[in-house]
Amino acid sequence: MKRLLLSGLIILLARTAFCQSAASDTNAYKYILDYQVPTSPAFSILDISPQQVTRAGAVKPLVANLFSNFLQTQKLDPGIAVDFSPFLLLGGGFKDLNEYKQSAEKRILANTLFSLATIKNQSDSSSTDIALGLRITLFDSHDLFSNSATLNEITNSIGTSLANRASAVVVPGGIPDDVIGPSQAVGLQEAYTAAYNKLKNIPGYAASAGFGYRATARNSVVEPDSLLNEQYKVWLSVSRYKFFQGADLLTILQGKFGKSIKPEWILGFALASQNKSNNMGAEAVYNFLTHEWDYSANFELKLIDKVSYVVSLGKRSSINGVETARYFTINSNLRLNLFSK
Amino acid sequence: MARNCNISADNGPVQVTLIVNNALISGADFKIYEFSSGTVNETFKLNTDTSGTASYTVTLSASILIGQVLSWQILTCAPVVTNSGIVKVQISQNGLLCATTPEASYTLTSVPACSADQSVPVQGGLLFN
Numbered sequence: 001m002k003r004l005l006l007s008g009l010i011i012l013l014a015r016t017a018f019c020q021s022a023a024s025d026t027n028a029y030k031y032i033l034d035y036q037v038p039t040s041p042a043f044s045i046l047d048i049s050p051q052q053v054t055r056a057g058a059v060k061p062l063v064a065n066l067f068s069n070f071l072q073t074q075k076l077d078p079g080i081a082v083d084f085s086p087f088l089l090l091g092g093g094f095k096d097l098n099e100y101k102q103s104a105e106k107r108i109l110a111n112t113l114f115s116l117a118t119i120k121n122q123s124d125s126s127s128t129d130i131a132l133g134l135r136i137t138l139f140d141s142h143d144l145f146s147n148s149a150t151l152n153e154i155t156n157s158i159g160t161s162l163a164n165r166a167s168a169v170v171v172p173g174g175i176p177d178d179v180i181g182p183s184q185a186v187g188l189q190e191a192y193t194a195a196y197n198k199l200k201n202i203p204g205y206a207a208s209a210g211f212g213y214r215a216t217a218r219n220s221v222v223e224p225d226s227l228l229n230e231q232y233k234v235w236l237s238v239s240r241y242k243f244f245q246g247a248d249l250l251t252i253l254q255g256k257f258g259k260s261i262k263p264e265w266i267l268g269f270a271l272a273s274q275n276k277s278n279n280m281g282a283e284a285v286y287n288f289l290t291h292e293w294d295y296s297a298n299f300e301l302k303l304i305d306k307v308s309y310v311v312s313l314g315k316r317s318s319i320n321g322v323e324t325a326r327y328f329t330i331n332s333n334l335r336l337n338l339f340s341k
Numbered sequence: 342m343a344r345n346c347n348i349s350a351d352n353g354p355v356q357v358t359l360i361v362n363n364a365l366i367s368g369a370d371f372k373i374y375e376f377s378s379g380t381v382n383e384t385f386k387l388n389t390d391t392s393g394t395a396s397y398t399v400t401l402s403a404s405i406l407i408g409q410v411l412s413w414q415i416l417t418c419a420p421v422v423t424n425s426g427i428v429k430v431q432i433s434q435n436g437l438l439c440a441t442t443p444e445a446s447y448t449l450t451s452v453p454a455c456s457a458d459q460s461v462p463v464q465g466g467l468l469f470n
Contacts (some may be wrong), residue, residue: 159388162368
């Protein structure tokens with residue numbers, strides 16, 4: 001089981017890193033990155049994301065996140081999360097983009113993310129926290145290819161850009177041989193910019209539901225007997241785009257369960273804004289178990305392409321079941337966000 | 342193996358259709374040239390719509406097309422979560438498909454994301470007989 005999990009993670013990471021190299025130095029990339037980067041479901045259940053109120057929203061086909069909170073721990077010990085769509089791995093697909101727009105069931109399946117994550121246990125360096133997560137995006141009105149306002153326009157823009165970049169060869173005295181690949185850049189920045197700009201000021205909703213499982217693998221061995229502190233989380237997240245002054249309203253209802261903990265429900269609200277160089281937000285979270293409010297301000301600063309620094313300042317009464325400073329804490333992490341497909 | 346398409350000189354104009362499935366988007370450049378000299382007589386571009394198809398009616402008459410080569414380069418990318426599919430070029434005349442051998446059908450895997458500003462190119466061609 002351990003080897004299977006780790007092998008799967010390594011293969012996915014290697015595939016991501018390999019494919020990413022072909023897609024580097026691209027401008028259009030940042031628009032899907034900026035458009036929505038929900039916290040990895042598995043990171044969410046590990047409670048290592050500074051934000052408690054996570055986004056509902058568009059899914060990336062394959063995402064890898066590296067995470068380090070070395071500023072607090074003085075240890076690099078990066079956490080790794082890989083998110084992917086099981087729909088694709090199982091051979092799912094669409095007839096065309098019209099079907100993607102019209103078939104809500106298939107779109108939900110396609111936008112369902114499975115997530116694996118690991119990070120070294122903070123109190124026992126020989127143990128590893130592992131998590132599995134599943135996030136189902138039920139609806140996202142800012143999905144460029146399911147929104148009537150943008151589907152035809154961006155499809156045509158991308159297609160036209162592809163056609164303009166294409167160049168058929170002429171072989172005097174012959175017929176061109178069939179050749180596929182290798183991949184080449186196109187210049188789709190304009191198409192994405194136009195669609196992004198069209199949607200960014202239009203109100204809309206996104207909703208997603210999630211399930212997560214986490215455990216501490218004693219001595220980093222993933223076997224039933226060595227799994228401790230098993231916990232489960234369920235959550236429902238709803239985002240309202242452009243709720244106030246261009247900021248999005250995020251809400252989350254989340255329950256946490258496990259043999260070693262009391263059932264805990266939280267209800268959280270956040271105002272968050274996103275742009276090309278930084279994301280920021282403020283959140284308030286009510287804990288029905290402790291009857292306490294947590295609150296914080298979060299900043300995500302994009303340092304360089306794909307690397308961002310997330311810092312959260314505020315009151316958070318517990319993290320991962322461990323009571324923290326009661327009033328004012330600073331949480332931060334460095335996040336490397338990779339995705340290839 | 343050279344690909345041929347038999348058309349009839351007096352059966353009306355020839356239509357070229359580009360088809361892609363699995364919610365991919367394709368855009369293509371086509372050139373029609375004299376087989377021996379390579380002189381280009383007509384060029385056109387096609388890009389698929391949300392149904393995955395695009396068509397063009399060749400302006401050169403069928404009688405002139407015979408003996409000429411249709412060459413194409415198709416660029417394809419994946420706008421949503423899918424990353425594989427089939428892209429085809431179909432030739433028809435008066436509603437009848439030209440049975441090209443081999444079929445101008447290409448199975449694509451690992452199609453890059455449009456949002457990553459990448460595409461996979463496909464090159465091919467056929468001779469009108």
